[in-house]
Amino acid sequence: MINGFKIDFGKFKVDLKVLGDLVILASAGLSVYYIVNTILNDYLDSTVKNKESEKKGSGVLKKIQASNPHLKEVSFNQYEKALLNSLVTPEEISVTFEDIGGLHDIIDELREAVILPLTEPEIVCSTPESYPVTKGGTGFYGPP
Incomplete structure (x- = not known):
């Protein structure tokens, strides 16, 4: 039986306002969980990719410095270091x-x-x- 904003199931009485608040609270919690989870995964993925690209870039830099010893004294900024992983050395070209x-x-x-x-x-x-x-x-x- 429905009485105002309350439903009576015999032993159980459910207030529709409380039920609506619980639904809103649960959906807000799920939304926050999804947003935080997505942001953290993107951040962790970019951190792992940055570490992998730094390792690859340092390997490319070592190859280049081995063939050009005068480059050992050259210091590179962050942008140049980021570009190193996309650099193709002549030894890698097979075509x-x-x-x-x-x-x-x-x-x-x-x-x-x-x-x-x-x-x-x-x-x-x-x-x-x-x-x-x-x-x-x-x-x-x-x-x-």
Whole structure:
């Protein structure tokens, strides 16, 4: 029997206001638990990822310093250290131009516009008048 905001079940009498308050309290508790759990998991995941990236970055740095001893005295800031884990060393690259089928004209252009100036700068730019005039940058797509 319903009497105002109370339900009578014989022995049990339930106040609907109290029942509503309990439902609101339980849902608020679950919401807080979910939010705190999500925030902590995201924080812990980012902490673990940061530690893993620092380990990988320090490994890459050691490889680079082994091949270039003058870099042992260089100090890196946090941003540069964060970029180290995405750096690809030449030893890790297993793809060559011979692995690329076709596109010989593009490969020749890449060798002329990118590789030759980096490997032989004295040949490409011996005088300021011979500096190459570019229309724009060189855009790469895909893995190195």
